[in-house]
Amino acid sequence: MQAMPKWADAVLIPLFSILLAFFFSGLTILAIGKDPVVAIQTMVQGAFGSTNGLGYTLYYTTNFIFTGLAIAVAYHARLFNIGGEGQVMLGGLGVALVCLAIDWPHWALALPAAMVGGAVFGAAWAFIPAYLQAKRGSHIVITTMMFNFIASALVGYVLLNFLKVPGSMSTESAGFPVGAHLPTFHDMLAPLGIEFNKNSPANISFLIALLAAFAFWVLIWKTRLGFEIRSFGASDTAAKYAGINPVRITIIAMMISGALCGLMAINNVMGEAERLIDNAPEGAGFIGIAVALMGRNHPVGIVLAALLFGFLYQGGAELSFWEAIPRELVVVIQGLVIMFTGALDNMVRAPLEKLFVLMRKKEA
Amino acid sequence: MVSTTHQGRQTSAAPVASEPLAIELRGISKAFGPVQANKDISISVRKGSIHGIIGENGAGKSTLMSILYGFYKADSGTVLIDGQEVQITDSQAAIAAGIGMVFQHFKLVENFSVLENVVLGAEEGGLLKPSLSKARKLLKQLSDEYELSVDPDALIENLSVGHQQRVEILKALYRQADILILDEPTGVLTPAEADHLFRILDGLKEQGKTIILITHKLREIMDVTDSVSVMRRGEMTATVKTADTSPEELAELMVGRKVLLEVDKTPAKPGAHILEVENLTVVDDHGVTRVKGIDLNVRAGEILGIAGVAGNGQTELLEVLGGYQNGTGTIRLNGTELDLTGSKSDGQSRRARGIAHVPEDRHDEGLILEFAAWENIIFGYHHDPEYQKNSWIMDNAKIKKIAHEKMERFDTRPLNELLEAKSFSGGNQQKIVLAREIERNPDLLLIGQPTRGVDIGAIEFIHQQIVALRDQGKAILLVSVELDEVLSLSDRIAVMFDGKIMGERLPSETDERELGMLMAGINNGADGASEDA
Numbered sequence: 007m008q009a010m011p012k013w014a015d016a017v018l019i020p021l022f023s024i025l026l027a028f029f030f031s032g033l034t035i036l037a038i039g040k041d042p043v044v045a046i047q048t049m050v051q052g053a054f055g056s057t058n059g060l061g062y063t064l065y066y067t068t069n070f071i072f073t074g075l076a077i078a079v080a081y082h083a084r085l086f087n088i089g090g091e092g093q094v095m096l097g098g099l100g101v102a103l104v105c106l107a108i109d110w111p112h113w114a115l116a117l118p119a120a121m122v123g124g125a126v127f128g129a130a131w132a133f134i135p136a137y138l139q140a141k142r143g144s145h146i147v148i149t150t151m152m153f154n155f156i157a158s159a160l161v162g163y164v165l166l167n168f169l170k171v172p173g174s175m176s177t178e179s180a181g182f183p184v185g186a187h188l189p190t191f192h193d194m195l196a197p198l199g200i201e202f203n204k205n206s207p208a209n210i211s212f213l214i215a216l217l218a219a220f221a222f223w224v225l226i227w228k229t230r231l232g233f234e235i236r237s238f239g240a241s242d243t244a245a246k247y248a249g250i251n252p253v254r255i256t257i258i259a260m261m262i263s264g265a266l267c268g269l270m271a272i273n274n275v276m277g278e279a280e281r282l283i284d285n286a287p288e289g290a291g292f293i294g295i296a297v298a299l300m301g302r303n304h305p306v307g308i309v310l311a312a313l314l315f316g317f318l319y320q321g322g323a324e325l326s327f328w329e330a331i332p333r334e335l336v337v338v339i340q341g342l343v344i345m346f347t348g349a350l351d352n353m354v355r356a357p358l359e360k361l362f363v364l365m366r367k368k369e370a
Numbered sequence: 371m372v373s374t375t376h377q378g379r380q381t382s383a384a385p386v387a388s389e390p391l392a393i394e395l396r397g398i399s400k401a402f403g404p405v406q407a408n409k410d411i412s413i414s415v416r417k418g419s420i421h422g423i424i425g426e427n428g429a430g431k432s433t434l435m436s437i438l439y440g441f442y443k444a445d446s447g448t449v450l451i452d453g454q455e456v457q458i459t460d461s462q463a464a465i466a467a468g469i470g471m472v473f474q475h476f477k478l479v480e481n482f483s484v485l486e487n488v489v490l491g492a493e494e495g496g497l498l499k500p501s502l503s504k505a506r507k508l509l510k511q512l513s514d515e516y517e518l519s520v521d522p523d524a525l526i527e528n529l530s531v532g533h534q535q536r537v538e539i540l541k542a543l544y545r546q547a548d549i550l551i552l553d554e555p556t557g558v559l560t561p562a563e564a565d566h567l568f569r570i571l572d573g574l575k576e577q578g579k580t581i582i583l584i585t586h587k588l589r590e591i592m593d594v595t596d597s598v599s600v601m602r603r604g605e606m607t608a609t610v611k612t613a614d615t616s617p618e619e620l621a622e623l624m625v626g627r628k629v630l631l632e633v634d635k636t637p638a639k640p641g642a643h644i645l646e647v648e649n650l651t652v653v654d655d656h657g658v659t660r661v662k663g664i665d666l667n668v669r670a671g672e673i674l675g676i677a678g679v680a681g682n683g684q685t686e687l688l689e690v691l692g693g694y695q696n697g698t699g700t701i702r703l704n705g706t707e708l709d710l711t712g713s714k715s716d717g718q719s720r721r722a723r724g725i726a727h728v729p730e731d732r733h734d735e736g737l738i739l740e741f742a743a744w745e746n747i748i749f750g751y752h753h754d755p756e757y758q759k760n761s762w763i764m765d766n767a768k769i770k771k772i773a774h775e776k777m778e779r780f781d782t783r784p785l786n787e788l789l790e791a792k793s794f795s796g797g798n799q800q801k802i803v804l805a806r807e808i809e810r811n812p813d814l815l816l817i818g819q820p821t822r823g824v825d826i827g828a829i830e831f832i833h834q835q836i837v838a839l840r841d842q843g844k845a846i847l848l849v850s851v852e853l854d855e856v857l858s859l860s861d862r863i864a865v866m867f868d869g870k871i872m873g874e875r876l877p878s879e880t881d882e883r884e885l886g887m888l889m890a891g892i893n894n895g896a897d898g899a900s901e902d903a
Contacts, residue, residue, distance in 0.1 A: 229763055233745070234752070237738055240740050240741060243731070244737065246694045246717070247694055247736070248749055249693060249694070249716040249718035249719070
């Protein structure tokens with residue numbers, strides 16, 4: 007018998023956690039002598055108040071959907087992929103190599119090819135720690151984390167020595183050909199008569215991310231592979247009994263995870279920067295962990311959590327810009343949200359469960 | 371004889387009427403969320419007596435004892451020790467009140483010596499030496515008084531399970547416990563070790579100690595207790611003098627209806643050899659040889675029971691047959707050899723060959739507790755074409771329907787395939803596993819501990835299913851640490867000790883005493899199977 011109905015677990019707990027996080031964020035803002043009400047207004051206005059702001063919010067959201075799904079796939083097999091950041095970097099390299107390979111005639115051709123490039127590079131980067139875990143027992147948390155540093159150095163090396171435009175001072179590749187530029191929300195919505203800010207980075211990758219979320223749902227809950235991934239994650243001893251190959255599942259789950267991270271590069275590298283720059287992921291691989299945690303490893307939850315973090319990123323940027331609230335404090339607010347939604351889950355859960363039991367007793 | 375009703379009933383059990391009460395519980399209630407684990411429980415135990423508490427899994431025995439030992443706080447009710455009301459807020463308070471507990475799973479530090487374990491947590495002063503020498507003196511005295519001899523300098527990891535249990539008892543006595551609670555103490559012991567334990571308990575009783583024995587084994591209650599309380603679904607259904615009751619009556623009180631303790635079966639009609647095992651050796655992941663070159667065979671239409679104390683190689687034998695442990699030697703099924711290593715040696719290929727397996731550990735292997743019942747009912751068979759919509763997608767709607775039908779045929783309650791496996795009782799969980807494995811119509815059924823943690827009511831049903839499968843001409847390999855179960859179900863019995871088969875017996879030509887000797891590795895040489903033990 008469960009103490010709480012499922013909907014309460016999925017809706018009430020995150021809601022209370024966010025409220026608590028905002029309450030403490032408010033206190034911190036008060037502590038530096040600013041008005042929390044003005045701050046939240048600035049954030050909401052900045053994130054949703056204009057199509058420009060909304061475009062940025064959705065752009066960040068897209069990143070976080072990809073990495074959130076990636077972390078969640080691995081987590082369903084009880085593998086903690088801390089290496090999202092590195093896998094996104096490698097995905098960016100894959101996307102850049104594809105985009106720069108030929109003078110693409112049209113984005114509709116370039117996009118699928120770039121997706122394959124990003125996914126393959128991301129998956130390949132995840133394969134190595136997965137193999138080490140499955141065959142040698144090297145702990146995946148340690149190896150994936152270390153692989154972030156290797157990825158960063160590797161991509162920097164390739165950028166500097168092979169992709170950098172000769173004579174240029176900045177560590178970035180040449181711009182992608184026009185045929186590899188993705189349609190932005192402005193381009194997509196104009197034919198429908200909806201005016202969307204031309205400069206905002208939200209692009210068609212957002213729709214790909216939503217498709218990926220749907221594909222995630224099918225994979226995890228409808229396919230045999232998903233059944234095996236979940237079985238292995240829930241009980242490796244039972245999986246062994248059933249004849250589910252742990253090596254195979256570990257490697258496959260991690261490669262799907264890496265591929266999803268790699269796919270993120272179509273948004274930030276192909277869609278936004280339109281060239282490969284150094285440290286392109288900007289921490290999205292780590293935010294994905296919080297997104298997956300808060301989204302309960304379910305695609306709907308992940309999309310919503312990604313939206314929240316997209317809001318925090320964009321709203322936070324506005325906050326430091328307009329309200330002279332230091333950037334560090336915005337990071338504090340993001341940290342509070344991660345802490346309350348992720349790490350302090352039980353603090354909210356225990357009293358809520360008690361409440362439900364109490365209510366049920368009264369009914370009885 | 372006491373007349374029984376199904377309602378709760380309290381007769382004052384006073385084995386030694388003149389002795390004062392050592393423990394009295396009055397109106398103890400405890401709820402975990404919506405589950406009422408203990409409901410208005412009252413017990414009184416006289417000083418210097420052995421009191422049994424019997425009940426099925428989940429009846430609330432362990433909760434009650436945890437309250438007495440300070441692990442849980444009762445919602446209501448009072449505890450009196452020697453007539454004084456006491457507040458037992460934690461285990462320290464329980465120890466101070468003179469209560470000692472011997473847990474089912476020992477709480478010992480494996481790489482510490484006996485002496486160190488006894489002193490652990492009760493050291494006096496900053497230096498260990500004085501406490502250790504004091505403990506050594508006391509240990510010597512205790513082992514002389516009772517049959518509690520243990521080498522004080524031996525490391526726990528080198529001791530047998532029976533000896534480890536003695537260390538737990540010594541720990542309690544060192545802390546000057548007057549009341550000793552033992553939770554399912556014989557689960558891991560051979561019959562001889564169990565007898566030894568009971569002699570120790572008798573000795574302690576003579577010295578005026580009070581003992582509470584929690585068990586689900588009726589025979590132990592009948593053998594050693596003075597009085598017994600029966601629990602069912604969180605309630606105390608009866609307290610009686612042991613001398614005034616019978617196993618049948620206690621079983622009925624536990625379950626709430628008449629129970630068939632014997633298995634109803636006709637003599638076996640064994641057919642062709644289904645399973646042949648020759649010179650099978652298993653080395654586990656730690657490099658320990660668990661199975662040492664055994665031979666055995668099972669024929670169609672017979673149940674081969676493997677008796678033995680847990681940890682003598684039965685688990686590994688089942689694992690090799692089930693395909694998830696490597697072995698060397700030869701195993702033939704229907705005359706064809708099975709792979710014992712490599713990629714063709716896994717659960718999937720064993721199932722494809724017609725071997726079904728009900729594993730010993732239902733929680734960690736047989737089921738995924740967080741999965742719904744319908745997902746568990748295809749677990750291991752999820753590649754079966756019957757369950758697929760196309761090459762990728764499973765036909766979940768159809769699976770749910772099939773699961774519902776299977777659960778209905780196996781009388782699983784509640785009959786709801788959408789519930790998570792963990793919300794079923796032990797017996798119903800086992801029915802889910804059995805429904806999955808038996809309904810595949812296997813040639814060979816491997817079944818380990820079929821009724822561990824299963825309520826008596828469900829035991830009957832499970833035994834009937836096993837016998838019915840046998841009568842369809844299937845071969846069944848049964849592994850159980852419950853000697854009664856092996857004796858009543860099997861058509862042939864093989865006893866395992868230290869990775870070897872100590873001997874084979876027919877149930878009609880043997881008894882618990884002889885099997886108990888074999889389980890302890892003592893073979894009188896009657897059959898010369900393995901004299902080197």
